[in-house]
Amino acid sequence: xxxxxxxxxxxxxxxxxxxxxxxxxxxxxxxxxxxxxxxxxxxxxxxxxxxxxxxxxxxxxxxxxxxxxxxxxxxxxxxxxxxxxxxxxxxxxxxxxxxxxxxxxxxxxxxxxxxxxxxxxxxxxxxxxxxxxxxxxxxxxxxxxxxxxxxxxxxxxxxxxxxxxxxxxxxxxxxxxxxxxxxxxxxxxxxxxxxxxxxxxxxxxxxxxxxxxxxxxxxxxxxxxxxxxxxxxxxxxxxxxxxxxxxxxxxxxxxxxxxxxxxxxxxxxxxxxxxxxxxxxxxxxxxxxxxxxxxxxxxxxxxxxxxxxxxxxxxxxxxxxxxxxxxxxxxxxxxxxxxxxxxxxxxxxxxxxxxxxxxxxxxxxxxxxxxxxxxxxxxxxxxxxxxxxxxxxxxxxxxxxxxxxxxxxxxxxxx
Amino acid sequence: xxxxxxxxxxxxxxxxxxxxxxxxxxxxxxxxxxxxxxxxxxxxxxxxxxxxxxxxxxxxxxxxxxxxxxxxxxxxxxxxxxxxxxxxxxxxxxxxxxxxxxxxxxxxxxxxxxxxxxxxxxxxxxxxxxxxxxxxxxxxxxxxxxxxxxxxxxxxxxxxxxxxxxxxxxxxxxxxxxxxxxxxxxxxxxxxxxxxxxxxxxxxxxxxxxxxxxxxxxxxxxxxxxxxxxxxxxxxxxxxxxxxxxxxxxxxxxxxxxxxxxxxxxxxxxxxxxxxxxxxxxxxxxxxxxxxxxxxxxxxxxxxxxxxxxxxxxxxxxxxxxxxxxxxxxxxxxxxxxxxxxxxxxxxxxxxxxxxxxxxxxxxxxxxxxxxxxxxxxxxxxxxxxxxxxxxxxxxxxxxxxxxxxxxxxxxxxx
Numbered sequence: 035x036x037x038x039x040x041x042x043x044x045x046x047x048x049x050x051x052x053x054x055x056x057x058x059x060x061x062x063x064x065x066x067x068x069x070x071x072x073x074x075x076x077x078x079x080x081x082x083x084x085x086x087x088x089x090x091x092x093x094x095x096x097x098x099x100x101x102x103x104x105x106x107x108x109x110x111x112x113x114x115x116x117x118x119x120x121x122x123x124x125x126x127x128x129x130x131x132x133x134x135x136x137x138x139x140x141x142x143x144x145x146x147x148x149x150x151x152x153x154x155x156x157x158x159x160x161x162x163x164x165x166x167x168x169x170x171x172x173x174x175x176x177x178x179x180x181x182x183x184x185x186x187x188x189x190x191x192x193x194x195x196x197x198x199x200x201x202x203x204x205x206x207x208x209x210x211x212x213x214x215x216x217x218x219x220x221x222x223x224x225x226x227x228x229x230x231x232x233x234x235x236x237x238x239x240x241x242x243x244x245x246x247x248x249x250x251x252x253x254x255x256x257x258x259x260x261x262x263x264x265x266x267x268x269x270x271x272x273x274x275x276x277x278x279x280x281x282x283x284x285x286x287x288x289x290x291x292x293x294x295x296x297x298x299x300x301x302x303x304x305x306x307x308x309x310x311x312x313x314x315x316x317x318x319x320x321x322x323x324x325x326x327x328x329x330x331x332x333x334x335x336x337x338x339x340x341x342x343x344x345x346x347x348x349x350x351x352x353x354x355x356x357x358x359x360x361x362x363x364x365x366x367x368x369x370x371x372x373x374x375x376x377x378x379x380x381x382x383x384x385x386x387x388x389x390x391x392x393x394x395x396x397x398x399x400x401x402x403x404x405x406x407x408x409x410x411x412x413x414x415x416x417x418x419x420x421x422x423x424x425x426x427x428x429x430x431x432x433x434x435x436x437x438x439x440x441x442x443x444x445x446x447x448x449x
Numbered sequence: 450x451x452x453x454x455x456x457x458x459x460x461x462x463x464x465x466x467x468x469x470x471x472x473x474x475x476x477x478x479x480x481x482x483x484x485x486x487x488x489x490x491x492x493x494x495x496x497x498x499x500x501x502x503x504x505x506x507x508x509x510x511x512x513x514x515x516x517x518x519x520x521x522x523x524x525x526x527x528x529x530x531x532x533x534x535x536x537x538x539x540x541x542x543x544x545x546x547x548x549x550x551x552x553x554x555x556x557x558x559x560x561x562x563x564x565x566x567x568x569x570x571x572x573x574x575x576x577x578x579x580x581x582x583x584x585x586x587x588x589x590x591x592x593x594x595x596x597x598x599x600x601x602x603x604x605x606x607x608x609x610x611x612x613x614x615x616x617x618x619x620x621x622x623x624x625x626x627x628x629x630x631x632x633x634x635x636x637x638x639x640x641x642x643x644x645x646x647x648x649x650x651x652x653x654x655x656x657x658x659x660x661x662x663x664x665x666x667x668x669x670x671x672x673x674x675x676x677x678x679x680x681x682x683x684x685x686x687x688x689x690x691x692x693x694x695x696x697x698x699x700x701x702x703x704x705x706x707x708x709x710x711x712x713x714x715x716x717x718x719x720x721x722x723x724x725x726x727x728x729x730x731x732x733x734x735x736x737x738x739x740x741x742x743x744x745x746x747x748x749x750x751x752x753x754x755x756x757x758x759x760x761x762x763x764x765x766x767x768x769x770x771x772x773x774x775x776x777x778x779x780x781x782x783x784x785x786x787x788x789x790x791x792x793x794x795x796x797x798x799x800x801x802x803x804x805x806x807x808x809x810x811x812x813x814x815x816x817x818x819x820x821x822x823x824x825x826x827x828x829x830x831x832x833x834x835x836x837x838x839x840x841x842x843x844x845x846x847x848x849x850x851x852x853x854x855x856x857x858x859x860x861x862x863x864x
Contacts, residue, residue: 044491049475049491050478050487050488050489050490050491051478051479051482051487051488052474052475052476052477052478052479052482052488053664054475055470055472055475056471056475057470059467060464060467060469060470060471061467062467063465063466063467064466064467067466067467072465072466073465073466073467074465074494074495074500075465075492075493075494075500075504076459076464076465076491076492076493077490077491077492077493078490078491078492079489079490080489080490085489085490092507249468313735313756315735318739318742319735319738319739319741319742319743319747319751320728320730320734320735320736320737320738320739320742320754320756321735321739321742322735323734323735323756324733324734324735324736324739324847326734327733327734327735327736327756327758327808327847328734328843328844328847330809330810330811330843331811332734333758333759333812336734336758337758337759337762338755338756338757338758338759338762339735339755339756339758340753340754340755340756340766341728341735341738341742341753341754341755341756342753343742343748343751343752343753343754344748344752344753346797347752347753347796351755351766351795380766381762382761393742394745395745396745396746397748428743428745429743432739432742432743
């Protein structure tokens, strides 16, 4: 099977001059990768006729599929559409469907439909127009000698919509790409190499048409299984069977699949159990509560919490004993246990969780250096505390503590 | 003055396949832009000999300066160094200074210095070696026929170090770039077009060698003044004079300069005044406290706070009156005022601040639709409350509420 090669071409001075971050091309690469299409080059050029035409010609020599974003606004420095017309030697015509859509788009928002807006409906005659329901600049599709050019707006959500709804299905059909089925398994609490070690035997036995990739990020490792074949349903069930085989070995690190986040997974577990949670955060300063409350519907299980940054409030608000603080200090097993138990009671929650640590850069001592963090979980029956020895970096320590305490909650709920 | 043109060339399969986000090239563009050097193209190719050599040749036809990142590891799929040797027809030799540095780098970290690591010291003979104090892959600099190629590692902090310490000073000298002086002015609480309107007269009178750019982001607008000339000190004082002229018009929106964040600016104001702060967050769920405590040294002025997600705790913890909640509801001016006043007292702080709102997507009503948010500031002498009517998007509402309440604190401290 001959692999289709692609080039991603981004047009716009604002990318060249570093005024905006290009996140589009990474997303497009991933989507193409999932179809088994290999990106061989990414190119960015400015709003300049000659540079755009040269980039078109170069891309056509290298790739069977050229995906172009940007340069589609209605103003004079937006050159993509006229350059495509020139490159494919096709006259520019008005597309009535696009004009109607653009008029409707402006009028339904109570904005005036101007002569300038009308220009968005001017497209090369040879192009197949791809409907952009989320914006005014249409996508366009060009075929010549077995090769395909596609032009899309650079606005990320419009580009993604066009890719998913229009471009990828057409690409699949045109290039007869094999069926590719992906599954993401999300793990926490284990490093990449340790995880690889644990599942080595399972990984070694994966069939040739199913590949495994490790995608690590701070505190997390994602596993991606990619199956290639011609029957999606069959691939899905093969992948599920493989996951079922691996779960007895790595299940305790798995918190979800696909785009699920750790805080969503915990929210889901709490909802299913009909339980509530409260937080007492010292070194994480409210970050764990922020994560939990970012999820829509979290008020069903999140009762509230405190950030007792100073010791007085650890005693006053959630009943940590003066003797405990005096004997062991704020960053100690004893204190963090009382914090978790105390916040649970105070907020009448089923579960209490707590963090106390030295995020740095100041505040460390020989006995308790920067990066020393205690986390705890309490549910009325048991209290579990855990010590972390993290880094010298304040922001990283806050991030890792947040993930660790949520993971402690997850593991405790699970067992 | 002939403008120097540059190309940024990124080498690595992991970028092509979308496994990592390329943030390097945006940063490099900005740095070059500050020197008055224009990037005319960005290119990414994979770990493939032919593609790399072609990209070198193409870049040389277009640009006087070619900045290359990536492909410098010691393994066999790292091809940048051998391809540069081939392209410039220069034999590869061992650079003793690099080998000594790499040995020291590993040994001082208690790691073994292997044969593989030694390869990092192999560089083309014609290259000027640029010392990478933060890593093991050196930078290299090539001159031929008035053009310059520079190779750097792709690890962002190593690349940035090499750019700042080695590459940019050499580029400045080689291309005789003019002196460019930049100043960033950070504003909050006013939209881009309103700000532009306010300072129009001042902007119209800017001298030709000083340019103004508007850089908007969520809730904030940065203004960048760029002065071009030959005397840095003179430019700096001209820019300062212009800022001083603008401050009477826009001063109340300005919270800082350069990289200062809003939470840092507030921390600095509190430190200077010897004052402390406490937070009661409902709809922001701990996010404001997280922002404040991300700053090193914040324990000097942040006392702590609460997230009374459920109404019971608004009464119980910070003394919001039952009658107030019953008469006006949680999302109301009366409640948010009592929250700010109550948390101030509870945490013995000089300043209390509070948020209460409907972040969405659920919980809205006709009277109080999703996006209705109340924020408040209290300092014992006065309490100020403000209503915000935000969006349908939960995350955006949380972000905007956080910025707005911090800005309310900033403005109140300022007056």
